[in-house]
Amino acid sequence: MNKYFEFQNVVKLLCGESALERLANELEHLGSKAPMLLSDAVLAKIGTMQQVVDAMEAEGCKPACTYTDIPVDSSLKVVNEIAALYRSSGCDALVAVGGGSVIDTAKGVRLVLSQNADDILAIGGVENLVRGTHIPFVVVPTTSGTGSECTGVAVIRNDENGVKMEFLSPFVQPDAAVIDPRMTLGLPPKATASTGFDAMVHAIEACTCLQANPMSTAYGTTAIKLICENVEEATRNGSNKKARYAMAVASTMAGVSFSNSMVGAVHAIGHALGGVCHVPHAVAMTILLPHVMRFNLERCKDSYAALLPWMIGMDAAMAIPAEKRGEAAIEAVAALSSRLNAICGLPLTLREAGVKQEDFAKVAEFAVNDGALIVNPRAADEAQVIEILNAAY
Amino acid sequence: MKLALQKLTVGIVLRVVHAALVELYALDSRVRDEFNRMPEGMSYALQTGFNAPQLFVQWKDGKLHNLKHLDKPVCALRLKSTGISFRMFTGQMGLAQAYAQHAFSMQGEIADVMKLARLVNLVEGYLFPKFITKHILTDIPALQVNPLRVYGRVLCGFLTGRYN
Ligand SMILES: NC(=O)c1ccc[n+]([C@@H]2O[C@H](COP(=O)([O-])OP(=O)(O)OC[C@H]3O[C@@H](n4cnc5c(N)ncnc54)[C@H](O)[C@@H]3O)[C@@H](O)[C@H]2O)c1
Ligand SMILES: [Fe+2]
Numbered sequence: 376m377n378k379y380f381e382f383q384n385v386v387k388l389l390c391g392e393s394a395l396e397r398l399a400n401e402l403e404h405l406g407s408k409a410p411m412l413l414s415d416a417v418l419a420k421i422g423t424m425q426q427v428v429d430a431m432e433a434e435g436c437k438p439a440c441t442y443t444d445i446p447v448d449s450s451l452k453v454v455n456e457i458a459a460l461y462r463s464s465g466c467d468a469l470v471a472v473g474g475g476s477v478i479d480t481a482k483g484v485r486l487v488l489s490q491n492a493d494d495i496l497a498i499g500g501v502e503n504l505v506r507g508t509h510i511p512f513v514v515v516p517t518t519s520g521t522g523s524e525c526t527g528v529a530v531i532r533n534d535e536n537g538v539k540m541e542f543l544s545p546f547v548q549p550d551a552a553v554i555d556p557r558m559t560l561g562l563p564p565k566a567t568a569s570t571g572f573d574a575m576v577h578a579i580e581a582c583t584c585l586q587a588n589p590m591s592t593a594y595g596t597t598a599i600k601l602i603c604e605n606v607e608e609a610t611r612n613g614s615n616k617k618a619r620y621a622m623a624v625a626s627t628m629a630g631v632s633f634s635n636s637m638v639g640a641v642h643a644i645g646h647a648l649g650g651v652c653h654v655p656h657a658v659a660m661t662i663l664l665p666h667v668m669r670f671n672l673e674r675c676k677d678s679y680a681a682l683l684p685w686m687i688g689m690d691a692a693m694a695i696p697a698e699k700r701g702e703a704a705i706e707a708v709a710a711l712s713s714r715l716n717a718i719c720g721l722p723l724t725l726r727e728a729g730v731k732q733e734d735f736a737k738v739a740e741f742a743v744n745d746g747a748l749i750v751n752p753r754a755a756d757e758a759q760v761i762e763i764l765n766a767a768y
Numbered sequence: 769m770k771l772a773l774q775k776l777t778v779g780i781v782l783r784v785v786h787a788a789l790v791e792l793y794a795l796d797s798r799v800r801d802e803f804n805r806m807p808e809g810m811s812y813a814l815q816t817g818f819n820a821p822q823l824f825v826q827w828k829d830g831k832l833h834n835l836k837h838l839d840k841p842v843c844a845l846r847l848k849s850t851g852i853s854f855r856m857f858t859g860q861m862g863l864a865q866a867y868a869q870h871a872f873s874m875q876g877e878i879a880d881v882m883k884l885a886r887l888v889n890l891v892e893g894y895l896f897p898k899f900i901t902k903h904i905l906t907d908i909p910a911l912q913v914n915p916l917r918v919y920g921r922v923l924c925g926f927l928t929g930r931y932n
Contacts, residue, residue: 377868377869378869379869379870380868380869381870499875499876499877500873500874500875500876501872501873501874501878501881502870502872502873502874503846503873503874503875538879540877540878541878543878585864585865585868585906586867586868637867637868743882743886744878744879744882744883745878745879745882746878746879746881746882748882749863749864749867749881749882749885750864750867750868751906752906753906753907754889754905754906754907
């Protein structure tokens, strides 16, 4: 057992079929009359955002202001812009409808507003902030991947140098999250598969990094089971509400898990690939996971072995000799990504993702400066990151 | 009494860590590369507890200066108690473990903590014997010179007032 650990999840979860219809009531209870709605252009175009607005308006809650120009991977500049707009338009709450990019932007905005700041860069850090003003904040995830609805971190891209920055504070956690399977019904197969893999990486890294603890592992292992049982069906048959729901709950659980443990080298290198080469976060996660697991294996034989029953079931896991179960967990992950590749063409190599080898040095430099690396079970320097990148190419 | 002793120990070790970094800049290529990549004026502050010793260092003119105070350090770390600091500076807990145990808060950019963590890991690799580092470092760094040389130069540096 850890000598010391902390665990916190303050987010109220509204999960299931009628979750969306309860959003207005939740906002009212949080004291909001004029919420600001944040989303992105795609979700505005395909009607997902409108579905949320309709559900809110049906219960008498109309957004006072809407902002949909949020870029993928978010942006420090956009965070500051939205905070200024919030103030000038007299809003009193934030509602984020989107994937990790929208949710993390909203988390950044909430930090700026609650700390009464103008620039998010000025308040960056780790657990450095006091609570500040309470800004009611509800999120509606539209991908089943990041788990950002329950995490104490916001990942926001610095447009000036391309670095994806992490802002860690318990006060970025929303008051409530609406986990409604209808929100992901329209998510295309490739995005379903890759974001599902992002959740898988959260759970695996959370259960095996230096900060893993019994509470985070309880959430992580259940998330792994739900993902392994449902991600293929959700990818193949996007309208299967049962599979969508299971994936939504799994990604939220994986979020709780890693928010109270941490991630590791997959995320450190993935953030760097996102910052330098614009590889979508979830795609980078899918490609990197088996390679980083192989790199970590010498330290993680037992912890990977312990995850195997959650991946392939107890009977199948027990049929494999104990000393081979660590490797078998890596093979299970690699096999799952190959099957997803067969279903939807999910990229499995960095080459397919459009990464150029001449960028590897820069990616490695960014990766070793990423906070996620600090609790990876094995230290990695730039040369070792480049080895991992070459293996994944 | 116990607390006072812990603070005294932490204060001494902080000075040794600064001195070791100054010496390792000359002796270890990884430390040299790390500092040479730092922007001019890069600074760190470390508070080790309530009314406890503090460290302010700044990289300037090719040297790591130990200052009495810095108004606006680029990266400010605060260990959450003197007891935690004592454990960290006496080889009972490494920086990764401190992170995992929420032992510190930080104002600034995480990338700067990662740079400092690499430097501190190297310093610990030289200053502590293997039976300690195997418990506190994720990986024990390869040493480029004999640790006795580092100790010798640090001692010499203190005797000649090189770090004042
Ligand atoms: N804070 C955290 O805890 C955390 C954790 C993991 C990742 N992240 C960050 O989250 C970001 C990635 O988030 P993401 O993977 O959710 O993707 P995303 O939010 O970047 O969205 C990717 C694309 O999918 C579209 N999309 C989203 N939902 C859709 C839907 N239901 N139907 C159709 N299209 C939809 C978006 O419009 C966008 O174009 C990255 O920046 C990553 O670093 C944060
Ligand atoms: Fe992720």
